[in-house]
Amino acid sequence: MKNMKIHVNGEEKEVRLNINVYDLLIALELEPIQAGIAVAVDREVIPKAAWQETELRENSDVEIIRAVQGG
Amino acid sequence: MPELKIADQIYTSRLLIGTAGYPNFHIMTESIAASGAEIATVSMRRVKWTDPSGENLFALLNERGMTILPNTAGCFTAKDAILTANLAREALETSLIKLEVIGDDQTLFPDVEQLLRAAETLVKDGFTVLPYCNDDPITCKKLEDLGCAAVMPLGAPIGSGMGIRNPYNIQIIRDLVEVPLIVDAGVGTASDAAIAMELGCDGVLLNTAVAKAHRPVLMAEAMKKAVEAGRAAFLAGRIPRKLYATASSPQTGMIE
Numbered sequence: 178m179k180n181m182k183i184h185v186n187g188e189e190k191e192v193r194l195n196i197n198v199y200d201l202l203i204a205l206e207l208e209p210i211q212a213g214i215a216v217a218v219d220r221e222v223i224p225k226a227a228w229q230e231t232e233l234r235e236n237s238d239v240e241i242i243r244a245v246q247g248g
Numbered sequence: 249m250p251e252l253k254i255a256d257q258i259y260t261s262r263l264l265i266g267t268a269g270y271p272n273f274h275i276m277t278e279s280i281a282a283s284g285a286e287i288a289t290v291s292m293r294r295v296k297w298t299d300p301s302g303e304n305l306f307a308l309l310n311e312r313g314m315t316i317l318p319n320t321a322g323c324f325t326a327k328d329a330i331l332t333a334n335l336a337r338e339a340l341e342t343s344l345i346k347l348e349v350i351g352d353d354q355t356l357f358p359d360v361e362q363l364l365r366a367a368e369t370l371v372k373d374g375f376t377v378l379p380y381c382n383d384d385p386i387t388c389k390k391l392e393d394l395g396c397a398a399v400m401p402l403g404a405p406i407g408s409g410m411g412i413r414n415p416y417n418i419q420i421i422r423d424l425v426e427v428p429l430i431v432d433a434g435v436g437t438a439s440d441a442a443i444a445m446e447l448g449c450d451g452v453l454l455n456t457a458v459a460k461a462h463r464p465v466l467m468a469e470a471m472k473k474a475v476e477a478g479r480a481a482f483l484a485g486r487i488p489r490k491l492y493a494t495a496s497s498p499q500t501g502m503i504e
Contacts, residue, residue, distance in 0.1 A: 186294040207295060210448030213306030214295060215339035222334045240294065242335050244306045246276070246320050248289025248406070248455035 266455025283468035319346040325349035326366035400432035409436025438474035445478025
């Protein structure tokens with residue numbers, strides 16, 4: 178199976194070719210069904226409902242965020 | 249006493265509290281409870297998968313029935329603030345956003361131009377925008393005109409604990425805007441919160457004053473009382489200031 182490089186939260190990661198957002202979260206050992214996280218790919222927010230159908234490309238820039246303590 | 253109303257949502261408490269900087273998670277939750285606040289702010293940051301054991305703040309605040317108010321802290325441009333707001337809406341399933349667009353690292357003063365730009369876009373995109381802004385009446389009026397659900401001028405720089413540095417501007421803002429006026433930032437102790445409320449503010453948002461107090465839970469309780477007392481005093485109406493004394497005891501029937 179071929180791999181590709183993407184950026185996740187500023188770090189380079191090697192992942193399966195054309196992996197979708199949902200499978201990426203599983204590969205990162207994040208629970209995709211958990212409430213409270215959001216994902217943007219190339220600065221565009223991907224709604225939860227579209228995670229399985231959104232495939233990443235070589236050099237995709239992925240941000241995964243959650244709520245932290247703030248003022 | 250009439251409640252605080254933000255975008256058709258009614259809140260009994262007029263104190264909004266931040267979740268940052270407490271000695272630990274337990275003291276944070278105890279402080280939030282003691283403050284009586286129904287709205288708590290959070291920030292949006294990158295997930296760290298190297299440390300998945302971190303507490304789930306979202307779940308914890310939800311369990312306690314708190315309204316979660318995500319902020320765009322750390323954003324220096326309208327573009328970044330808009331993306332952060334959209335991520336927050338997706339992650340936390342709320343259209344509320346405490347909009348911060350910072351102009352400078354040292355003062356953390358807002359960048360008014362970028363703030364107005366971001367506010368305009370977010371209001372159009374259906375957000376309930378609560379902007380952290382300067383204590384500038386004109387900026388506040390512009391934010392109201394753009395459709396913001398409240399205006400939240402600073403009393404003093406974030407985390408400075410310097411109190412309400414320009415009460416006269418806050419008073420003018422009170423006269424100029426009809427949306428809820430919430431002092432955000434600068435409160436150092438209970439009397440500062442009371443002063444904000446006595447000036448006619450609808451609420452106070454604070455964090456550091458409680459989180460960094462020697463006894464955060466006790467300070468949270470003090471803030472709760474100060475906000476209530478300040479509100480009551482505002483509604484009651486203070487007496488005019490006079491330079492000279494007016495006797496309060498009867499001046500007739502004295503012993504001769």
